[in-house]
Amino acid sequence: MATTLKNLSEHSSKNIQDISSKKFAIIVSEWNEEVTEALYSGAYQTLLQHGASKENIIRKDVPGSFELSLGAQWCAQDGSIDAVICLGCVIQGETRHFDFICDAVAHGITNVGLKYNKPVIFGVLTPNTQKQAMDRAGGKHGNKGDEAAITAIKMLGFNN
Template sequence: MLPNLIKSQVVARFNEFITKQLLEGALTTFSNYSIQDEDVDVVWVPGSFEIGVTAQRLASLGKYHAILCIGAVIRGDTTHYDAVANSAASGVLSAGLQSGVPCIFGVLTCDDMEQAINRAGGKSGNKGAETAMTAIEMASLFEHQLK
């Protein structure tokens, strides 16, 4: 459907058990819409905190029509969760606003591992797949209607 729209995905290695499943959901969705593997670049970063700055750098390259930002922040016993979740959201938003490239927020923010598993292909579906659909829609909108 949209093979000429190049996508990039920034994926956090922290909680990789979850982020790999989200990535697979996104890649399957892209494939279902005839977006070839060679039109999708995957960039791994240490954690969700590093997603925003990486998305900003990728957007500045001028070769991507959308950037998918995938991560998983799971609440623990400290306030670290709040800082990382808020920073990830702010970073992705800032990258999109500053670059003009749609940067799609696909970072799960869950209370526990069970919630994360359910949102990464469990009973709540795969949020990576949903995020890929948002990237397709936004890339198409920017490329065809907002040019």
């Protein structure tokens, strides 16, 4: 498992650029709120620590992870938004619903980034249990929200 080899909150400083003038949208799924609020906190704090201003971080909530793609599209089409960070958590259940949702969300978020030619970051946990989710939302494996924010920052620096 990747997180046993690397803490999600650790990153290299390569391709970290000045983001003081960059505007970020963070789309947060309300489903699995305990997890997604922790992911949001990690992403928000990481952006601030790297120089983003509070007024340039916009938060939008959607009902569940499935709605992240459309929420991301609505934010990405706003020309003033430089990067979109999608945060959610889909925990494995007893049915195949998990597979369909995870697949749709991954493809949807990818397609939004390609359509708008800007970073649209997949910060969605897909664990087997609530404990695994919490371990990756600020627990022993770090915070996927931190990783998502760093990914957005690094992608903004990709062409510089």
